[in-house]
Amino acid sequence: MISVQVKAGKGYRVLIGAGLLKELPARLSEVTGSKHLMLVSDDSVWGLYGEAVRAALTEAGYRTETYVFAHGEASKNLSVYGALLEKMCDAHLTREDPVLALGGGVVGDLAGFAAATYQRGVPLVQLPTTLLAAVDSSVGGKTAVDLPNGKNQVGAFYQPSLVVCDTDTFATLPETEYQNGCAEIIKYGMLSGSEELFRMLEAEPVRNRYEEIVGRCVSIKRDFVEEDEFDRGLRMLLNLGHTVGHGVEACSGYAIPHGQAVAIGMAAIARGTARKGLFDSASAEELVNLIKAYGLPTELPFSKEEIAEKAQSDKKNTTDAMRIIIPERIGTCRIEKIAPAEFTEWF
Ligand code: NAD
Numbered sequence: 001m002i003s004v005q006v007k008a009g010k011g012y013r014v015l016i017g018a019g020l021l022k023e024l025p026a027r028l029s030e031v032t033g034s035k036h037l038m039l040v041s042d043d044s045v046w047g048l049y050g051e052a053v054r055a056a057l058t059e060a061g062y063r064t065e066t067y068v069f070a071h072g073e074a075s076k077n078l079s080v081y082g083a084l085l086e087k088m089c090d091a092h093l094t095r096e097d098p099v100l101a102l103g104g105g106v107v108g109d110l111a112g113f114a115a116a117t118y119q120r121g122v123p124l125v126q127l128p129t130t131l132l133a134a135v136d137s138s139v140g141g142k143t144a145v146d147l148p149n150g151k152n153q154v155g156a157f158y159q160p161s162l163v164v165c166d167t168d169t170f171a172t173l174p175e176t177e178y179q180n181g182c183a184e185i186i187k188y189g190m191l192s193g194s195e196e197l198f199r200m201l202e203a204e205p206v207r208n209r210y211e212e213i214v215g216r217c218v219s220i221k222r223d224f225v226e227e228d229e230f231d232r233g234l235r236m237l238l239n240l241g242h243t244v245g246h247g248v249e250a251c252s253g254y255a256i257p258h259g260q261a262v263a264i265g266m267a268a269i270a271r272g273t274a275r276k277g278l279f280d281s282a283s284a285e286e287l288v289n290l291i292k293a294y295g296l297p298t299e300l301p302f303s304k305e306e307i308a309e310k311a312q313s314d315k316k317n318t319t320d321a322m323r324i325i326i327p328e329r330i331g332t333c334r335i336e337k338i339a340p341a342e343f344t345e346w347f
Pocket residue numbers: 042043044045048071072073076103104105106107109129130132133136137138139140141142143151152169170171172173174177180258
């Protein structure tokens with residue numbers, strides 16, 4: 001097992017390893033004295049792991065309330081969030097009683113926002129079951145739900161009290177979800193400050209070394225979060241490939257999954273930055289080849305103008321300046337402030 005300590009919020013541990021869900025009751029007792037909790041999941045994850053987790057908690061003496069909603073991004077909305085809060089209220093959960101989020105980023109973001117807001121904040125435990133949630137959404141405290149006109153438009157920065165990532169759960173991930181997680185992992189390979197992770201990803205598939213790779217990614221994210229918890233500066237580097245990616249996702253009406261869109265965005269920005277002579281062309285090709293090796297797309301599926309229009313409505317951009325993340329070399333990126341009118345020159 002790998003343990004990564006994050007000094008944000010009250011401070012918490014991210015535990016990563018095979019079979020960790022079996023140890024959940026013992027781990028939970030290290031962060032809360034409460035014996036009453038809310039276990040949140042989606043129907044797919046519940047069908048695979050929910051009953052076993054509930055049984056282990058009940059066996060250990062926890063009064064376990066459950067809330068299971070339909071899987072998919074469409075559930076990450078105010079009405080599912082509101083129904084969860086009402087269920088917590090009906091169950092008389094108090095400010096000491098934790099919310100446990102068992103699932104991918106949709107469950108983690110929604111349950112996390114409920115934990116952040118129910119009675120002004122109750123303890124949150126993230127139990128990520130997708131690769132993407134393990135390396136990204138379960139760590140760092142971004143919680144949110146979507147509005148009809150935009151993703152993650154309502155939310156809060158709210159750090160968990162504990163993250164338990166059981167890498168055995170990745171065995172049941174559909175191939176596309178594995179690939180979506182790998183896109184974010186390749187992103188970390190470009191942000192770690194050295195070539196080491198990138199070369200590891202070239203040498204062997206992620207699925208051969210889940211514990212080590214997830215541990216490395218979480219440690220990289222930890223460093224950005226500790227430096228810039230509220231996403232005003234350096235944490236923005238985690239958005240490599242995301243500005244173009246958000247444009248691609250939006251142009252597709254969210255039919256193209258986030259990981260694939262980020263992959264396209266990373267490839268596009270690598271090519272654009274190489275064209276400008278700011279990123280070595282051979283390195284750009286290495287990045288594009290790595291993305292392809294994980295079965296991810298690299299070509300723009302819409303015109304640059306269409307993508308730019310959608311990307312520029314992103315909430316992170318002001319009207320007179322945009323911040324994009326550009327690669328400098330393998331393992332190192334920087335934030336570039338550009339005029340919105342120049343954006344299409346960069347990808
Ligand atoms: P997801 O939660 O929708 O999970 C993808 C699919 O995989 C779902 O159908 C789910 O039921 C299924 N699934 C989950 N675990 C499984 C398992 N072990 N075996 C089989 N199937 C499983 O999507 P995601 O990619 O995990 O997360 C995407 C969400 O995360 C988006 O809403 C995005 O906005 C959010 N996000 C948040 C952050 C953050 O920092 N908070 C960062 C990145 C993404």
